[in-house]
Amino acid sequence: MTKSKTEQSSSPKLELNYNQLLDRLYMSLPQKAKESVRYEMPTAISMIQGKQTIWKNFIKCAKDLDRDQNLLYKFVMKEISTSSTIVNNQALVLNGAFDNQKINLILEKFINAFVLCSECKKPDTTIITQHNIKVLKCSACGAISALPKL
Numbered sequence: 001m002t003k004s005k006t007e008q009s010s011s012p013k014l015e016l017n018y019n020q021l022l023d024r025l026y027m028s029l030p031q032k033a034k035e036s037v038r039y040e041m042p043t044a045i046s047m048i049q050g051k052q053t054i055w056k057n058f059i060k061c062a063k064d065l066d067r068d069q070n071l072l073y074k075f076v077m078k079e080i081s082t083s084s085t086i087v088n089n090q091a092l093v094l095n096g097a098f099d100n101q102k103i104n105l106i107l108e109k110f111i112n113a114f115v116l117c118s119e120c121k122k123p124d125t126t127i128i129t130q131h132n133i134k135v136l137k138c139s140a141c142g143a144i145s146a147l148p149k150l
Ligand SMILES: [Zn+2]
Pocket: 117, 118, 119, 120, 121, 122, 138, 139, 140, 141, 142, 143
């Protein structure tokens, strides 16, 4: 009887220590885990060929962003007023020489305006129609933000 009593009284202490150890271990982990949740945004692969610029992964960029390719197309056309054609349902061929940095800048602008939530900056968004107006709805924080007109 006495033996079991001592065992019982000592066991909770051990458990507490064990939990404390776990806590300490756990606390050293989360910070890094949280920071590693970064969203990977597509990068435009483009090249200048003569007087044209070929945005090789144009359609893939739109798909990776889960946005309509026509929307991205319209946006690009507004940013660089030039004529262009979509080739092989894959690339966008623009008239004029635009370096890759410029193309990526435009893509970045598009992401900021049409993909990232204006409140929490997360890309978990969808474009919905509300009262006949297209808006950006964030599934992460619930915010609804206006979209720029194209
Ligand atoms: Zn949000």
